[in-house]
Amino acid sequence: MTDILFQPYTLNPTLTLKNRILMAPLTRCMADADLVPTQAMTEYYGRRAEAGLIISEATIIRADGQGYPNTPGLFTPEQIAGWRKVTDTVHANGGKMFAQLWHTGRVAHPHFYHGEHVLAPSAEAVEGSVPRMRELTYQVPKPVTKQEIEQLVADYAQAAANAIDAGFDGVEIHGANGYLIDQFLHHDSNKRTDQYGGSPENMARFALEVVDAVIDRIGNDRTALRVSPGAYFNMAADDRDRDVFDYLLPALEQRDLAFLHVGIFDDAMEFGYLGGRASSYIRSVYHNTLVGVGSYTAETGSEAITANKFDLLAIGRPFIANPDYVAKVKSKAPLVAYSDEMLTSLV
Template sequence: MTANLFQPYTLNHTLTLTNKILMAPLTRCMADENLVPTQAMADYYARRAEAGLIISEATIIRPDGQGYPNTPGLFSTEQIQGWQNVTQAVHANGGKIFAQLWHTGRVAHPHFFGGGDVLSASAQAVEGSVPRMRELTYQTPKAATLEDIEGLVSDYAQAAANAMEAGFDGVEIHGANGYLIDQFLHYDSNRRDDEYGQTPENMSRFALEVVDAIIARIGADRTALRVSPGAYFNMGTDARDRAVFDYLLPELAKRNLAYVHAGIFDDAMEFDYLDGRVSSYLRKVYPKTLVGVGSYSAETGAAAIAESKFDLLAIGRPFIANPDYVAKVRNGEAVVEYNDAMLAELV
């Protein structure tokens, strides 16, 4: 039932994956106080190196992108060196690993970066408080100025260059799940009236500028993007969003990215304005390599690949519970069921 998951997959002329099972990005909040990856993190990723590709936990591109405690960064020399330890451990075990580049936008909190502005597409706050630190409530963000946007694009590109210095095989830009880039792509969070708002072309501009800047630094073959066409996390739905992604995704296809990755917690969710599931919509609009995710098992994911619903399968929480997930699937062994208590330590 899962044999197709164990066929190699060629992403492009420089990257071939040994199998079609990807380890999805999983925020673990286990970096040190300087947001430097630890030896425990290196051991954790190395144990999962049999995945066709590991996508790292979301990794912030600069200090004001932080919205959760102890999330790793890729903007200091010490952080780059910490990640070198991780990538060397993964490569020693025969694996490949991309860094997921992250700025949380309006769900950042000044507590983490010593005060200052929280940046977003518009001054539209999200309700609630910081996970794991409920005493910190979200702030009303500042609408990023044109100068701010220019700086953000530059810092994304520098983080991508830092990732390659750290030994990563490429980067996945986090443009999904209600974070900064996604905040430009949805009408709920983007109320701008300048060249970054109001129309699909304008609302896609920031995402494409980030993609293009990173391609210029490290190459399209080493660049991927995660997107959430369906607003579902820290974001209100708006049927007009469909037109934004109808414009964005064909533009991405022109750029020959390594892949596009769906951002959804459960792909059984349906969105009226997408005519169904996120994965189904992406397959209609984006003709190149697509990564599916969202509560799939190996069996249901293999079936979806067989039906050409997507090309590669990203698995999340089962990888927390099963460092040897790939071997267990290959051998037809039962997998350990995930539970939240497993978040307390890296195994």
């Protein structure tokens, strides 16, 4: 049933994956105090190089993008050098790796970068506190100015260039899961009345500017994007959100990205304004390479690929529990069950 997962898959003339299994981005909060990848991280990713493609844990593009402790960066020479050790090891073990580029927007916290403001599309705060640091509560963000938006776009592009310098095969821009780019794409978090808010075209503008800047810097063949049409994480749903993605997804298709990645934790979730699952909605609008994710097993993921629901399968927590996930699935060996205790160390 899982044979389709082990077929090579050509993303474009530049990149061919040895199988259709991707390691999903998994935030582990294990970088050092300067947000530099550690030797333990190098070994952790190296052990998972049998995946057709590893997508790194979310990696911040600049200091004020940090919203969790010890998340790695890609904006200092030391961070770039640390990631180079990771990618060299993955490549030596026969793998490929994309960096996931991240700014958390309104769920950042000044504690991490000794700043004054949290930046977001609008002054719309998230309730609650920072995971793993519950004493830090979220703040009302400062709406970004046009000049600050231009700088953010430039910083995404620079982070993409840094990723290539660090040996990554490409980047996945994190435009999903309630973080900065996603905040522009949903009415709950975007109340702007300028050229970045109000209409679908305006609300999609920042995402497309980031994508275009990254493409200009490293090429569309090495640029991917993760999106969450369904608002569900740090975000309230709004029926008008569909209009934004009805505009955005065809525009992305024209840019011929390496792939588009569904941003969902459980793809069994359904959204009324999308007419069902996020993956089904995206597939109906976007016809290029699509990565499915969200509580799939190798078997159910294979069935979805065979049914043309998506093209590649990203696996998350089972990869934490099973560094040899690909080999186990291929040999039909039993998998180790994931448990939250596994988050305390890198294995």
